[in-house]
Amino acid sequence: MTGPPPRHGAPDDLPLVAEEVSVVIDGRPVLVDVTVRVRTGEVMALVGPNGAGKSTLLSVLAGLRRPEGGDVRLDGTPTRSLRPRVLARSLAHVPQDTALDFEFTSRQVVLLGRHPHLRRFAPVGPEDERIADQALRDAGADRWSDQEVTTLSGGERQLVHIAKALAQEPRVLLLDEPVAALDLRHQLHVLRLLRELARRGTAVVAVLHDLNQAARFCDRVALLHQGGLLADGPPELTLTRENIAVAYGVRVVVRHDPDTRSPRVVPLDIDEGSGDTR
Numbered sequence: 001m002t003g004p005p006p007r008h009g010a011p012d013d014l015p016l017v018a019e020e021v022s023v024v025i026d027g028r029p030v031l032v033d034v035t036v037r038v039r040t041g042e043v044m045a046l047v048g049p050n051g052a053g054k055s056t057l058l059s060v061l062a063g064l065r066r067p068e069g070g071d072v073r074l075d076g077t078p079t080r081s082l083r084p085r086v087l088a089r090s091l092a093h094v095p096q097d098t099a100l101d102f103e104f105t106s107r108q109v110v111l112l113g114r115h116p117h118l119r120r121f122a123p124v125g126p127e128d129e130r131i132a133d134q135a136l137r138d139a140g141a142d143r144w145s146d147q148e149v150t151t152l153s154g155g156e157r158q159l160v161h162i163a164k165a166l167a168q169e170p171r172v173l174l175l176d177e178p179v180a181a182l183d184l185r186h187q188l189h190v191l192r193l194l195r196e197l198a199r200r201g202t203a204v205v206a207v208l209h210d211l212n213q214a215a216r217f218c219d220r221v222a223l224l225h226q227g228g229l230l231a232d233g234p235p236e237l238t239l240t241r242e243n244i245a246v247a248y249g250v251r252v253v254v255r256h257d258p259d260t261r262s263p264r265v266v267p268l269d270i271d272e273g274s275g276d277t278r
């Protein structure tokens with residue numbers, strides 16, 4: 001496993017903070033006064049209906065989109081004042097769309113994750129290669145190391161992009177639907193990997209659609225609804241029948257699952273007249 005050694009005793013460490021962030025696209029408010037504090041050693045799920053603003057918020061957190069209002073700070077410094085290369089030494093972002101149209105092998109793509117750490121124009125060295133190979137193994141993508149990424153399946157490509165982010169050895173890891181294209185085994189592999197990264201001191205934020213995965217694998221769930229945070233806290237406090245009805249317009253029951261020891265959301269029916277109908 002790549003990454004920093006386990007860190008203990010810093011539960012209040014907040015490397016990345018977004019304060020009252022607002023985003024307007026084509027005159028329409030997409031995020032409204034959203035405050036998110038990303039904690040070291042924690043896996044945070046970002047959930048919410050389609051179009052709620054999850055990817056937009058993630059790209060704001062990643063410093064890829066400048067918000068119209070509010071501020072994002074990395075270790076207290078506004079991300080807008082950091083050069084992308086400097087930001088990339090601390091923060092990695094795995095986008096939803098991982099399509100690539102250049103003829104790189106998986107290993108070459110993963111080695112790109114080392115570039116923020118290299119001196120300008122310096123080639124990758126043996127240590128970078130070791131870290132990249134370890135990242136490929138950790139992500140479960142080493143089988144395709146020498147295969148061109150344009151020839152990979154969607155799920156294989158997703159794992160390679162996760163490996164690239166691991167090779168960056170970030171303190172903050174942001175992932176947009178990281179398990180969306182993966183089969184059951186690879187979903188579990190990646191979700192367990194995120195937990196292990198958090199245990200070793202990484203701050204992890206993942207956009208997820210599966211509320212039961214969020215409940216089981218995440219310490220905290222932030223529920224976005226119409227561009228605002230409807231709830232933010234431990235899964236059992238955010239994934240309630242009431243919150244889910246408001247956000248998704250779906251009637252559910254929430255049970256305690258004795259096998260996973262976490263809340264389990266069972267959808268019953270669409271609740272006509274409520275939910276995100278923007």
Ligand SMILES: Nc1ncnc2c1ncn2[C@@H]1O[C@H](COP(=O)(O)OP(=O)(O)OP(=O)(O)O)[C@@H](O)[C@H]1O
Nearest residue numbers: 025026030048049050051052053054055056057224
């Ligand atoms: N470039 C853009 N131009 C116009 N509208 C946009 C643009 N980017 C985002 N939006 C709108 O902003 C809203 C939030 O989009 P976003 O992708 O953040 O949602 P999401 O919660 O990630 O959705 P999903 O679960 O479907 O991926 C949507 O209504 C979307 O149509």
